[in-house]
Amino acid sequence: MNPEAGKSVAAAFSIAGFTVAIIAGLAADNPVTRVLQSAVIAMVLCYIAGLVIAAVAGRATAEHLAAYKAANPLPGAEAPVDNPKAHGAAAP
Secondary structure: OOHHHHHHHHHHHHHHHHHHHHHHHHHOOOOHHHHHHHHHHHHHHHHHHHHHHHHHHHHHHHHHHHHHHHHOOOOOOOOOOOOHHHHOOOOO
8 A cells, every 4th residue: 555545544543533532522522632642642542553453455456466466367468578579569
């Protein structure tokens, strides 16, 4: 997976964790300092969890894609790339 995509997943997880912590803390009538402290901790932990989940998902996707490509090769994909005749180009 693209590292930028992993960071995006982690950012989405951290924002979600922060929001849930804020709403839950305010609903429980906790003091504002305690709510913000819990929300920041939740944000950091959710960011780390998001990075891990994105890495696992990226690895699983790459492995599945490699297995699919191996099981379903494209017709004519066996030709080497450096052979100009295989691609219909005229010989020099």
